[in-house]
Amino acid sequence: xxxxxxxxxxxxxxxxxxxxxxxxxxxxxxxxxxxxxxxxxxxxxxxxxxxxxxxxxxxxxxxxxxxxxxxxxxxxxxxxxxxxxxxxxxxxxxxxxxxxxxxxxxxxxxxxxxxxxxxxxxxxxxxxxxxxxxxxxxxxxxxxxxxxxxxxxxxxxxxxxxxxxxxxxxxxxxxxxxxxxxxxxxxxxxxxxxxxxxxxxxxxxxxxxxxxxxxxxxxxxxxxxxxxxxxxxxxxxxxxxxxxxxxxx
Amino acid sequence: xxxxxxxxxxxxxxxxxxxxxxxxxxxxxxxxxxxxxxxxxxxxxxxxxxxxxxxxxxxxxxxxxxxxxxxxxxxxxxxxxxxxxxxxxxxxxxxxxxxxxxxxxxxxxxxxxxxxxxxxxxxxxxxxxxxxxxxxxxxxxxxxxxxxxxxxxxxxxxxxxxxxxxxxxxxxxxxxxxxxxxxxxxxxxxxxxxxxxxxxxxxxxxxxxxxxxxxxxxxxxxxxxxxxxxxxxxxxxxxxxxxxxxxxxxxxxxxxxxxxxxxxxxxxxxxxxxxxxxxxxxxxxxxxxxxxxxxxxx
Numbered sequence: 001x002x003x004x005x006x007x008x009x010x011x012x013x014x015x016x017x018x019x020x021x022x023x024x025x026x027x028x029x030x031x032x033x034x035x036x037x038x039x040x041x042x043x044x045x046x047x048x049x050x051x052x053x054x055x056x057x058x059x060x061x062x063x064x065x066x067x068x069x070x071x072x073x074x075x076x077x078x079x080x081x082x083x084x085x086x087x088x089x090x091x092x093x094x095x096x097x098x099x100x101x102x103x104x105x106x107x108x109x110x111x112x113x114x115x116x117x118x119x120x121x122x123x124x125x126x127x128x129x130x131x132x133x134x135x136x137x138x139x140x141x142x143x144x145x146x147x148x149x150x151x152x153x154x155x156x157x158x159x160x161x162x163x164x165x166x167x168x169x170x171x172x173x174x175x176x177x178x179x180x181x182x183x184x185x186x187x188x189x190x191x192x193x194x195x196x197x198x199x200x201x202x203x204x205x206x207x208x209x210x211x212x213x214x215x216x217x218x219x220x221x222x223x224x225x226x227x228x229x230x231x232x233x234x235x236x237x238x239x240x241x242x243x244x245x246x247x248x249x
Numbered sequence: 250x251x252x253x254x255x256x257x258x259x260x261x262x263x264x265x266x267x268x269x270x271x272x273x274x275x276x277x278x279x280x281x282x283x284x285x286x287x288x289x290x291x292x293x294x295x296x297x298x299x300x301x302x303x304x305x306x307x308x309x310x311x312x313x314x315x316x317x318x319x320x321x322x323x324x325x326x327x328x329x330x331x332x333x334x335x336x337x338x339x340x341x342x343x344x345x346x347x348x349x350x351x352x353x354x355x356x357x358x359x360x361x362x363x364x365x366x367x368x369x370x371x372x373x374x375x376x377x378x379x380x381x382x383x384x385x386x387x388x389x390x391x392x393x394x395x396x397x398x399x400x401x402x403x404x405x406x407x408x409x410x411x412x413x414x415x416x417x418x419x420x421x422x423x424x425x426x427x428x429x430x431x432x433x434x435x436x437x438x439x440x441x442x443x444x445x446x447x448x449x450x451x452x453x454x455x456x457x458x459x460x461x462x463x464x465x466x467x468x469x470x471x472x473x474x475x476x477x478x479x480x481x482x483x484x485x486x487x488x489x490x491x492x493x494x495x496x497x498x499x500x501x502x503x504x505x506x507x508x509x510x511x512x513x514x515x516x517x518x519x520x521x522x523x524x525x526x527x528x529x530x531x532x533x534x535x536x537x538x539x540x541x542x543x544x545x546x547x
Contacts (some may be wrong), residue, residue, distance in 0.1 A: 013472055036297045037304070066282060066287060066290050067289065069290060073455075074455050079310065105307040106305070
């Protein structure tokens with residue numbers, strides 16, 4: 001089945017949002033919101049790779065993340081940043097995607113270590129996902145094998161600057177270009193891949209639905225969920241090409 | 250008292266409680282950081298956290314009861330603030346005495362139980378069952394302490410209790426055993442180690458907070474500010490003579506909050522049944538002893 005779905009490697013630049021529609025009060029509120037967002041970051045660590053060992057010194061007395069307003073959180077619902085340290089095996093990537101979809105926007109993904117950038121020393125492995133940003137919108141890569149805590153903190157500070165300027169919007173891409181990300185996920189996991197979170201419905205609800213949200217890959221997902229009766233049939237919003245709700249696996 | 254005046258107090262008292270609560274939370278985090286030899290959070294960190302959580306662009310509600318539970322837990326504490334006398338403002342203190350206040354302080358736990366119940370997360374359910382067990386554990390010594398204090402002063406009106414302490418001596422000096430039992434009880438009420446059974450991040454993933462996101466978690470952060478304020482003000486009013494002015498009142502609040510934080514860092518966490526056993530044995534025993542002394546003196 002994996003041969004049927006090719007991997008897609010088109011550009012993943014943020015789709016620009018028009019800012020002209022906002023008046024001065026909305027802009028002021030946005031600026032203040034971004035100011036607060038940049039000063040309070042809750043981090044969820046997904047530490048299955050070797051880079052995890054650099055995080056305890058970054059959090060404890062030597063470097064102390066909390067002085068920058070960064071603190072660890074334990075569930076995806078509470079977190080802002082998903083910190084992925086080191087290689088993600090294909091089995092791990094499924095869990096990472098499930099975790100990511102449960103987080104609340106604005107949410108940011110940071111890939112630490114070379115393995116998340118290009119596969120690193122595991123680039124020949126059959127069992128690892130090589131480029132993380134093909135499966136999730138990644139805001140920041142911190143390269144190195146492994147990056148020292150100084151590098152981790154510098155990366156976090158760069159992300160804070162991006163957030164304060166209002167440029168860290170790549171989480172919106174997951175909704176706007178869901179077809180692309182889903183296609184690459186299906187490339188690895190097969191065309192029966194589905195998660196409990198209904199991304200397309202969320203995209204509609206939060207006005208993030210774009211031309212690239214649906215396509216061949218989402219059609220495959222919808223076909224699968226309809227065939228296996230995972231759709232809620234009584235949902236009034238159901239259309240031919242859309243799926244309103246998916247049940248749990 | 251004019252209607253306008255009481256209306257102003259109704260707005261000012263919860264607002265001041267929130268602001269002082271923010272600084273109490275900041276102090277707790279800062280002291281914990283210093284004990285762990287870290288720098289600790291910046292000055293306005295608790296405020297940034299709360300604003301950030303309220304301006305999240307995606308909010309997940311798990312249903313009507315989830316929303317109502319959050320309103321109930323915030324409402325319980327906001328209402329409790331107007332029954333707590335502070336320097337210059339007494340709110341509804343003379344209409345509702347300390348027993349009303351104890352009722353109101355139980356509402357947030359029940360609201361939290363309702364709200365978390367609808368999240369249908371097993372960690373949340375375990376957390377809330379532990380939170381209610383902890384409430385059962387610390388409320389017994391706490392109520393015995395309050396009963397002893399009220400027996401000693403001969404009134405349940407907090408303003409009168411404060412006035413009596415101003416004319417005689419502080420409750421801390423006249424009934425030291427009850428004050429000690431009360432201090433242990435408020436340590437458990439604040440949910441700090443070793444009584445941190447219902448948050449337990451490494452064990453049940455923060456328990457009641459597990460499914461809370463965005464403004465729901467923000468409301469819990471606000472609740473934490475109000476909770477610390479309510480508990481410290483109540484203890485200060487009962488045993489430290491309340492406040493003559495804000496300048497001696499606020500240091501007393503910080504001192505009461507500081508004592509549990511100073512010793513909490515060295516403790517691991519008790520098991521749920523051990524919390525119940527320990528709190529029903531030592532602080533309850535001390536409180537009953539203090540009560541007996543008050544009754545025999547009387």
